[in-house]
Amino acid sequence: MQIANIVCSSIQPLQCYAVVGLVDGKLGSSESHQIVRHYIDKGFRAIEKLFEGCDSKYATGDEIQLADVFLAPQIHTGVTRFQIDMSKYPLLERFYKAYMEIPAFQVAVPEKQPDAPLS
Numbered sequence: 001m002q003i004a005n006i007v008c009s010s011i012q013p014l015q016c017y018a019v020v021g022l023v024d025g026k027l028g029s030s031e032s033h034q035i036v037r038h039y040i041d042k043g044f045r046a047i048e049k050l051f052e053g054c055d056s057k058y059a060t061g062d063e064i065q066l067a068d069v070f071l072a073p074q075i076h077t078g079v080t081r082f083q084i085d086m087s088k089y090p091l092l093e094r095f096y097k098a099y100m101e102i103p104a105f106q107v108a109v110p111e112k113q114p115d116a117p118l119s
Contacts (some may be wrong), residue, residue, distance in 0.1 A: 003047055003059060003067035007074045011043035033082060040078045044089045047071070051091045057098050064102070072099040076109055 051059065059067040075096040078084035086093040099105045110116050 001066070002050065004070040006043050006047055007070040011040055011074055037082050037084060040074075040082055040084055041088075043074075044078070044084065044092055048089045048091055054091055059095055068095070068099065071095060072105050073108070073110070075099075080111070
């Protein structure tokens with residue numbers, strides 16, 4: 001639950017389109033994305049530390065659990081929308097690669113949704 005809490009309360013709210021749009025209007029796109037990247041990195045550092053020594057396929061074992069359901073879209077958005085360098089987070093990078101082998105995660109990415117923004 002700690003992983004889900006970090007994602008849903010410390011990272012995700014800051015990257016939603018409404019918040020980014022509000023900050024874009026005050027600071028500009030480049031600066032707002034820099035702020036969002038800062039908080040994604042901060043959250044990823046905390047999560048990576050929690051997983052130190054983890055050798056399982058997924059975040060909490062060898063089967064998909066709640067933490068994975070929170071992490072998969074968060075990592076995907078960090079990588080695709082905010083260009084987060086996942087080499088700084090080798091465990092999260094490994095989990096993400098494993099998630100993207102699962103058809104349910106492949107079809108759930110935001111850009112494959114019918115209401116996905118064009119940019």
